[in-house]
Amino acid sequence: MPGKKTYSIPALKRLPAYLRELRRLRGEGVARVSSPILARALRIDTISARKDLEMVGVTGSPGVGYSVEQLIDGIETFLGWKNASEAFLVGTGDFGRALLGYPGFAAHGLKIIAAFDRTPPPGEETIHDIPVFELSEFRHLAERLNIRLAILCVPEEEAQQTAEYLVDCGILAIWNFTEHTLHLPEHIIRQRVNLGGDLAVLSVKLAERLDELDNDPDVPTASKGKP
Amino acid sequence: MPGKKTYSIPALKRLPAYLRELRRLRGEGVARVSSPILARALRIDTISARKDLEMVGVTGSPGVGYSVEQLIDGIETFLGWKNASEAFLVGTGDFGRALLGYPGFAAHGLKIIAAFDRTPPPGEETIHDIPVFELSEFRHLAERLNIRLAILCVPEEEAQQTAEYLVDCGILAIWNFTEHTLHLPEHIIRQRVNLGGDLAVLSVKLAERLDELDNDPDVPTASKGKP
Numbered sequence A, B: 001m002p003g004k005k006t007y008s009i010p011a012l013k014r015l016p017a018y019l020r021e022l023r024r025l026r027g028e029g030v031a032r033v034s035s036p037i038l039a040r041a042l043r044i045d046t047i048s049a050r051k052d053l054e055m056v057g058v059t060g061s062p063g064v065g066y067s068v069e070q071l072i073d074g075i076e077t078f079l080g081w082k083n084a085s086e087a088f089l090v091g092t093g094d095f096g097r098a099l100l101g102y103p104g105f106a107a108h109g110l111k112i113i114a115a116f117d118r119t120p121p122p123g124e125e126t127i128h129d130i131p132v133f134e135l136s137e138f139r140h141l142a143e144r145l146n147i148r149l150a151i152l153c154v155p156e157e158e159a160q161q162t163a164e165y166l167v168d169c170g171i172l173a174i175w176n177f178t179e180h181t182l183h184l185p186e187h188i189i190r191q192r193v194n195l196g197g198d199l200a201v202l203s204v205k206l207a208e209r210l211d212e213l214d215n216d217p218d219v220p221t222a223s224k225g226k227p
Helices: A009-027 A035-042 A046-056 A068-081 A094-100 A103-108 A135-145 A156-168 A196-214 B008-026 B035-042 B046-056 B070-077 B094-100 B105-107 B137-147 B154-166 B195-214
Strands: A083-089 A111-119 A129-136 A149-152 A173-174 A189-192 B085-090 B110-117 B130-135 B149-152 B173-176 B189-192
Touching: A009 A035, A009 A068, A009 A103, A009 B195, A035 A046, A046 A068, A046 A149, A068 B105, A083 A094, A083 A135, A094 A111, A094 B094, A103 A111, A103 B195, A111 A135, A129 A135, A129 A156, A129 A189, A129 B070, A135 A156, A149 A156, A156 A173, A156 B085, A173 B195, A189 B195, A196 B008, A196 B070, A196 B105, A196 B173, A196 B189, B008 B046, B008 B070, B008 B105, B035 B046, B046 B070, B085 B094, B085 B137, B105 B110, B130 B137, B137 B154, B154 B173
Parallel strands: A083 A111, A083 A149, A111 A129, A149 A173, A173 A189, B085 B110, B085 B149, B110 B130, B149 B173, B173 B189
Antiparallel strands: none
C-alpha cells in the first residue's frame, strides 16, 4: 500500500461506474478511450472526468486518450480491489438475504464469506452458498479469519447494540443498511445506505415536477399530475 | 403545494433521520427539543442542524428550543409525506423482493402498490401482500392509477430498455437500484442507490486505517491489519 491518498468522496463514488464502463469497452475490444466519452457514459462533465482519473494517477495522451487496460488497472489498484476484501454479513432477513445473493459484489472487490444471525433460519446452513452461523460465533471467526469489514442488516432496534458487539470483536468498518445512526468510537469507519434520504430527494423533486406540469397550460390534461 | 422550495440535497437526505429521532422523542413523551440534541443524534454540528430546520420553515425559540410536534409536522409537510406517494416496483428478483417486504417505507411516505416482472414468479400472485403483474400490464395500470414513481430492480442488462419503457408509460421519477447509469430525457428524475460507490469509499478508508495500524508501533500485533 503506497502513502496517504488524496481523494474526494464524490469522485470515489464514481470510480465503480468508470470501471463498469471500461470493462464493457474492453469486452468490445476497445483499446483506447477519451475523457469526453467516459464523461458522457457517466452523465458528468469532461473536466470532472479528467480530475477523477487524475486522482487515480493515470494520465491520458492528447489526441489518443487513455489506455482502457491501464485505466482499469489503475482504478482497481487505487480502490484496493485487485484482491477482494472479505466481509461478514449480520442479519439474514429479506435484505441480508438479497445482499448475500447479489451478483455485483465480486466486480466491486467484495467477498462475503459468512453470514450471522441471532437466530439463524432453521434448517438452512447456507444462503446462496454462503454459510450462516449464530451471532455468538462472530468473535472467534472474525479473529481467526482477520475480518475487518461487516455489513449490518439487522432490524432497526438491534442495530446499535449489534454494531457495538461487532466493534468489540475487532471490526473496523461497518456498512450500515439499517436506518439507525450508529454511535460508535470516532475511528470506526461507517458507510450508510440511506434509503429514506433517497426517498426524500425523490419526493421533493417529483412534487416540484408535478407542480410545474399542473401550472403549464401547454401540457395536455392526461399527462398532468394528480389532481 | 406552495411555491418553489429552496433546498440542499445533503440537507434533504438528513430529514428522514430527524423525523426518526423526533418520532422516537414523541414516543417517549418529550415535547420540546434543542438543536444541539438533534445535532448530536444525527452526528452533525449544531449550525448545520439549525440550517436544516430553517430550510423546513420551523423556527425554535431561544431557551425553549423546538416543539417536537411542530417539527414532525413541518418536515412531513416539506417532504410531501403527509400523503404517501404511490409507486410501482419493477423486477421481483432478490432485491425487489426485499424492498417489497421492507417495513421502513411507510414511515418515509412511500407505498408500493404493485410489482411487475417480465416473467413473474410462477404461482405467486402477491409478494409480501403486494400484487405482482406481468410487465406488459404496466402501462394501463400506471395510467389508470396515475403512478409517476417507479422503483427499478431489474437485472443490469435490462435496466436501460426497461427504464425507457417506464418513461414511455408516463413515469416521471425512477429510483434506480441497478448499477446502470440510465440515459433518459433530462426532465426525468433519477435517484440511484450506488452500492459500488459506497464500497469504494469503504475500501479506501479501510485500507488507510489498516495502513495506520500497521505503521503504529504501539498497536499490539493481534489487532493489526492483514499481513
